Amino acid sequence: MKPIGHARPGFPCWVSLAAPSLQAAQKFYTAVLGWTWRPTGVGEEFRTALFGGAPVAGVGALASSLRSAAAWTPFFAVEDADATAARIHERGGTVGVGPLPFGPGRRAALAADRDGAVFGFWAGEALPGWPSGPDGAPAWLELRTRDAFAAALFYGEVFGWASPESSCSVEYENDEVIVREAGRKLAVVHGGAVEQAPDPEVRPRWYVHFRVPDVTAAVAAxxxxxxTVALAPTASPAGRQAILRDPDGGLFTVTAA
Incomplete structure (x- = not known):
């Protein structure tokens, strides 16, 4: 499988936050995750977050006309943005924005799966530092959805996770579908058990897990x-973690795993 910069096709390659206030987001995530910042070169309303000198996330200001909460979005590397958009449409998903040029040699798009969970895909050179990095960098992605098995089929077909050419392994355990590469967890799809009907109360959403040295300290910060705390620190098979909400409503997870 041909690498794309530091990410292979179908692999997570970036995460970004759309926030009502760029300055407020920078202040909050600096306090909680210890990030520093630099301009992106694509406009004053965008910044790249750094940890240990490596890029770990992007933050952009929402247009003032959009009255929506902040939201984290994961991006997956692809070889052909147009072909990926076609596969999403064929499988009942939607492509809301793009594919559009995004920096030199890159094209990106925003899409949603059949249940409405938003994600992005990115063709072209990836940035270093993702998916695994030092403390403060993203650890993995988690999709919380109504039907884990159906969602895994959708993403597996769109991104080729289970194709003969893929180096990923896709496993079902403890009511979760786990995507790994060389033993490293890349993404988790969590929903009800396969034999159960989909839960209509679940709002499908991708969560970004950020690795921190101390979950309790991150919650206090x-x-x-x-x-605010959406889910208090708890022990899980993946390690101690908590779900936090930034002042603008952006949800993310901190984990000590």
Whole structure:
């Protein structure tokens, strides 16, 4: 499988936050995750977050006319943006924006799966530092959805996770579908058990897990910086974690795994 920069096709390659206030987002995530910042070169309303000198995420300001909460979006590397968009449409998903040029030699798009979970895909050179990196960098992605098996089929077909050419392994365990590469967890699809009917109360959403040295300390920092706790620190098979909400409503997970 041909690498794309630091990410192979079908692999997570980037995460970005759309926030009502760029300055407020920078202040909050600096306090909670210890990030520093640099301009992106694509406009004053965008910044790249750094940890240990490596790019780990992007943050962009929402247009003032859009009255929506902040939201984290994962991006997956692809070889052909147009072919990926076609596969999404064929499988009942939607492509809301793009594919559009995004920096030199890159094209990106925003899409949603059949249940409405938003994600992006990116063709072209990836940025270093993702998917695994030092403390403060993204650890993995998690999709919480109504039907894990159906969602895994959708993404597996769109991104070729189970194709003969893929180096990924796709496993079902503990009511989760786990995508790994060389033993490294890349993405988790979590829903109800296969034998159960889909849960209509679940709002499908991708969560970004950020690795931190101390979950309790990260929760305290988030509260002090104006954030809230959506799920208190708990032990899980993946390690101790908590779901936090930034002051603008952006949900993300911190994990000590």
């Amino acid at each position: 988030a509260r002090a910086a104006g954030g």
